[in-house]
Amino acid sequence: MAKFRRRTCIILALFILFIFSLMMGLKMLRPNTATFGAPFGLDLLPELHQRTIHLGKSFDFRKRDRINSETNTKNLKSVEITMKPSKAPELNLEELPPLNNYLHVFYYSWYGNPQFDGKYIHWNHPVLEHWDPRIAKNYPQGRHNPPDDIGSSFYPELGSYSSRDPSVTETHMRQMRSASIGVLALSWYPPDVNDENGEPTDNLVPTILDKAHKYNLKVTFHIEPYSNRDDQNMYQNVKYIIDKYGNHPAFYRYKTKTGNALPMFYVYDSYITKPEKWANLLTTSGSRSIRNSPYDGLFIALLVEEKHKYDILQSGFDGIYTYFATNGFTYGSSHQNWASLKVFCDKYNLIFIPSVGPGYIDTSIRPWNTQNTRNRINGKYYEIALSAALQTHPSLISITSFNEWHEGTQIEKAVPKRTSNTVYLDYRPHKPGLYLELTRKWSEKYRKERTTYTLDHQLPVS
Numbered sequence: 001m002a003k004f005r006r007r008t009c010i011i012l013a014l015f016i017l018f019i020f021s022l023m024m025g026l027k028m029l030r031p032n033t034a035t036f037g038a039p040f041g042l043d044l045l046p047e048l049h050q051r052t053i054h055l056g057k058s059f060d061f062r063k064r065d066r067i068n069s070e071t072n073t074k075n076l077k078s079v080e081i082t083m084k085p086s087k088a089p090e091l092n093l094e095e096l097p098p099l100n101n102y103l104h105v106f107y108y109s110w111y112g113n114p115q116f117d118g119k120y121i122h123w124n125h126p127v128l129e130h131w132d133p134r135i136a137k138n139y140p141q142g143r144h145n146p147p148d149d150i151g152s153s154f155y156p157e158l159g160s161y162s163s164r165d166p167s168v169t170e171t172h173m174r175q176m177r178s179a180s181i182g183v184l185a186l187s188w189y190p191p192d193v194n195d196e197n198g199e200p201t202d203n204l205v206p207t208i209l210d211k212a213h214k215y216n217l218k219v220t221f222h223i224e225p226y227s228n229r230d231d232q233n234m235y236q237n238v239k240y241i242i243d244k245y246g247n248h249p250a251f252y253r254y255k256t257k258t259g260n261a262l263p264m265f266y267v268y269d270s271y272i273t274k275p276e277k278w279a280n281l282l283t284t285s286g287s288r289s290i291r292n293s294p295y296d297g298l299f300i301a302l303l304v305e306e307k308h309k310y311d312i313l314q315s316g317f318d319g320i321y322t323y324f325a326t327n328g329f330t331y332g333s334s335h336q337n338w339a340s341l342k343v344f345c346d347k348y349n350l351i352f353i354p355s356v357g358p359g360y361i362d363t364s365i366r367p368w369n370t371q372n373t374r375n376r377i378n379g380k381y382y383e384i385a386l387s388a389a390l391q392t393h394p395s396l397i398s399i400t401s402f403n404e405w406h407e408g409t410q411i412e413k414a415v416p417k418r419t420s421n422t423v424y425l426d427y428r429p430h431k432p433g434l435y436l437e438l439t440r441k442w443s444e445k446y447r448k449e450r451t452t453y454t455l456d457h458q459l460p461v462s
Helices: 002-029 166-178 202-214 231-245 275-282 308-315 335-347 377-391 434-450
Strands: 100-107 181-188 218-223 253-255 261-267 298-302 319-321 351-353 397-399
Touching (some): 100 218, 100 434, 166 181, 166 434, 181 202, 202 231, 218 231, 231 261, 231 275, 275 308, 298 351, 335 351, 335 377, 377 397, 377 434
Parallel strands (some): 100 397, 181 218, 218 261, 261 298, 298 319
Antiparallel strands (some): 253 261
């Protein structure tokens, strides 16, 4: 009888452990029917809620508690351990699959370190305060302290690098080329303008274009929501980009069905500006119309909420993208809505560009935002997103991101790293290049499948 009870207890304990593990896995994957919002959903987005506040106070991150299974482990007694990358072999471009210019990846050049910039930039990202003081008081304040403590839950193979280091830029281009990505969408601010945690980066564009061209990549521009962005200064900035960079062989143009080869501009947080303002710039009858001028282009709006569809139409945009890598975070980023979005875009002659990502974790800078963490599940989350995108037969697919380390959406190589305070996440049991390899696999699949269906929209310049 005692043996029977012991066996029963063991079976019951194993069953409970199985159910717990299953629930945690489902929570990280987050089904398509996940709700958005309270308290951490759309509130994160500009205009939909006030911006989060950056803090300047110092903080001992050893006192920080992590409550999510994918966040960093603290208070370890081990010594610092970093896996050193082996020297990458030179790529033989002739042996690689062809580039896929229908596949774009969002790229960030805002990182800096003392060697190239005189200080750390972005790696020392502040911890952002929750907008509700009752919640904010339960979480840490301060900034990260590179090189061992960075504003990311993962650690780059290249370390806390500088975007001004030409060898880093070249390594990035080589990694993108190995993944069969054809186009990088460069995060861009106007000259002498920067994000609130960085420095101006427009002067890096020539090097990025040159390094991209070396590997036959193209560069398009992801225009960030700089202060007071409107129709008037957007016209000036588009003119600036085309005049200064438009003749470079790596400058991306997209051939329309009418035969015109036009630049493409992703416009982040486009919903902040009223449709009437955008219409001044993007419709043929607008007071500052850019249409049918030397500075005409394809302007792609960010769709967050479903109602944004009609604002985008009124504004005169040429297409939509969804950016966010968290399935279920917004209407646009939810895989279950992509088919209907594609139907809408086809009806109104818009380009539909779903954005896929390998996972999401931003708790190194938003420790209260565990609700939106999405576990990578050793690459399965990424492949599910890519499969969902392919099912819509899109004209283009965008990847969020190559190197947005703060939000844990990067496909760039990451390595195991452990310090006395932190164990960073990594891609084990796979190699640091796992997500580049998966991207190459799906890039080839997309390229082949795309030839089997008829396009209603534009074709990229070959």
